[in-house]
Amino acid sequence: EAGVVQSPRYKIIEKKQPVAFWCNPISGHNTLYWYLQNLGQGPELLIRYENEEAVDDSQLPKDRFSAERLKGVDSTLKIQPAELGDSAVYLCASSLTSGGTDTQYFGPGTRLTVL
């Protein structure tokens, strides 16, 4: 069974440029998560989807970040414009449901560097 797929794995951009990250969750997983991981820190939730609905986006900086999950499968996270402080690893995860005990499966992440 394929795991969570993310692309690109690495991205280098200049500040004020836009950037987008793509995630394909495990087949059949209804819940999808985007996490932000700063260097030397644990991941922090940005947004959680149940099917195509964003049910928790309270930590998403909506002035520059946006996300979508069309048809309840793939998801895209966008930053426009990027700032120096956005340099981090962006992780996507999926789980069968949003149950608190359900295992979340993580992708390898996209490492973003903003110059």
Added chain:
Amino acid sequence: GDSVTQMEGPVTLSEEAFLTINCTYTATGYPSLFWYVQYPGEGLQLLLKATKADDKGSNKGFEATYRKETTSFHLEKGSVQVSDSAVYFCALSEGGTSYGKLTFGQGTILTVHP
């Protein structure tokens, strides 16, 4: 709000040594507790979990017991191997509006030498 605190790292051990990585948590309810591991160049993987007080999670020789009285979930392994070198994250998931949201500790880097 919820929080997870892990012992300061990094941790460096010789092969076959005993491992303990401390984890304590703060939560308003009765969370589920998890240990995730991140090997170099790979994504986070669930190592073990416990969903209620006194439960013991175990996998690959690692164990952790959910201690409600001390709000702790310490990770232990009796004999580490070089292949255990990785970053270990303690995490919790609580109900209510945060249902499904994982709150992570800062991670502990483990290096095992031959």
